[in-house]
Amino acid sequence: MKRNTKTIICSIALLTAAAVAADNRKEFKYTVSNGASVNVVNQFGSVSLRPASGNQVLIVATTHSNKVEADCDQMGNRIEVRTHFLDKAGDDEGKVDYEIQVPNGANVTAQVANGSIRAERIGGDVSLRSDSASLEARDISNAHVHAHSVSGSITLANISSGHVEVGTGSGKVTLNNVSGPSVTVNTTSSPIAYDGDFGDGGAYQLSSHSGPIDVLLPASASVEVKAESVNGSVQNDFPLQKKMHSDFKPQAGKSFQGYANSGSSSVQLHSFSGTIRVKKR
Numbered sequence: 615m616k617r618n619t620k621t622i623i624c625s626i627a628l629l630t631a632a633a634v635a636a637d638n639r640k641e642f643k644y645t646v647s648n649g650a651s652v653n654v655v656n657q658f659g660s661v662s663l664r665p666a667s668g669n670q671v672l673i674v675a676t677t678h679s680n681k682v683e684a685d686c687d688q689m690g691n692r693i694e695v696r697t698h699f700l701d702k703a704g705d706d707e708g709k710v711d712y713e714i715q716v717p718n719g720a721n722v723t724a725q726v727a728n729g730s731i732r733a734e735r736i737g738g739d740v741s742l743r744s745d746s747a748s749l750e751a752r753d754i755s756n757a758h759v760h761a762h763s764v765s766g767s768i769t770l771a772n773i774s775s776g777h778v779e780v781g782t783g784s785g786k787v788t789l790n791n792v793s794g795p796s797v798t799v800n801t802t803s804s805p806i807a808y809d810g811d812f813g814d815g816g817a818y819q820l821s822s823h824s825g826p827i828d829v830l831l832p833a834s835a836s837v838e839v840k841a842e843s844v845n846g847s848v849q850n851d852f853p854l855q856k857k858m859h860s861d862f863k864p865q866a867g868k869s870f871q872g873y874a875n876s877g878s879s880s881v882q883l884h885s886f887s888g889t890i891r892v893k894k895r
Contacts, residue, residue: 642673642686644693652716654695654724659709661724663733663740666715673714679707739776748785774813801825805888809895811835812879821884829883829892831874838877842869845887852894 652671654661666672671693675684681703685696697710705728716722718737726747733740733751739758742749744766751759755774762781770778771790778797780787787799787806793813799806801822809830812818820827824846831837831852840862841848847867854872864870883890 644671644688650720652693659729661731676711818881826889836875836878838873840871841883843885848890
């Protein structure tokens with residue numbers, strides 16, 4: 615009995631040691647000039663994107679088995695980061711976690727099938743794509759932000775002065791303090807939640823085929839709102855004034871239109887069968 619117990623303990627220890635040994639951390643450094651591009655493609659795992667202090671791209675890649683490796687290369691002013699499979703591997707064995715720092719002004723494209731992508735304080739355009747991975751972008755200004763997923767959640771916070779484009783099939787979309795000259799969100803069945811004032815002078819389109827759309831506005835918001843749900847319903851608890859001249863005839867419970875303050879930003883909310891709710895914060 616004691617001999618069997620010792621054997622089991624030794625086996626567990628060897629397996630644990632092998633798992634630890636399989637974790638492999640590598641660093642890559644590349645010097646780039648203004649307007650550099652960084653492209654990241656990862657199957658399983660996470661990608662974290664943060665600003666660098668100088669003109670170097672710093673990549674830290676951590677693999678979790680010997681069946682996969684990080685393949686990084688520089689071609690001129692373009693950096694390619696890809697996960698390379700050495701053998702067939704599932705989610706755990708094929709997982710690679712990337713921590714990437716990019717210089718101000720670098721344009722970043724990141725794609726992950728299953729895992730997560732987080733971008734914060736990046737100074738250039740950002741494009742994030744996934745299958746089921748969650749996408750998150752925070753504290754980005756004066757840059758285009760594009761986020762598209764099949765079923766992963768999408769969260770944008772403190773995005774300003776840039777064009778924003780969001781699309782997903784069934785992943786929840788959450789926007790907090792997102793503003794810019796153009797903000798477009800399209801979903802199939804997933805909910806859209808917007809909390810903010812819609813900035814000043816922008817054009818916003820939030821659309822979902824069957825998911826609900828919830829908008830939370832402060833009293834200071836300067837907006838013109840048009841909301842319509844074809845087979846769903848609309849609810850408005852935000853004080854709006856009626857336009858004197860309008861080519862849109864609201865239908866009770868199905869649509870409404872109006873403006874607040876100077877109505878500087880245009881906000882269009884549309885759903886085929888979902889519920890649209892606009893509330894005062």
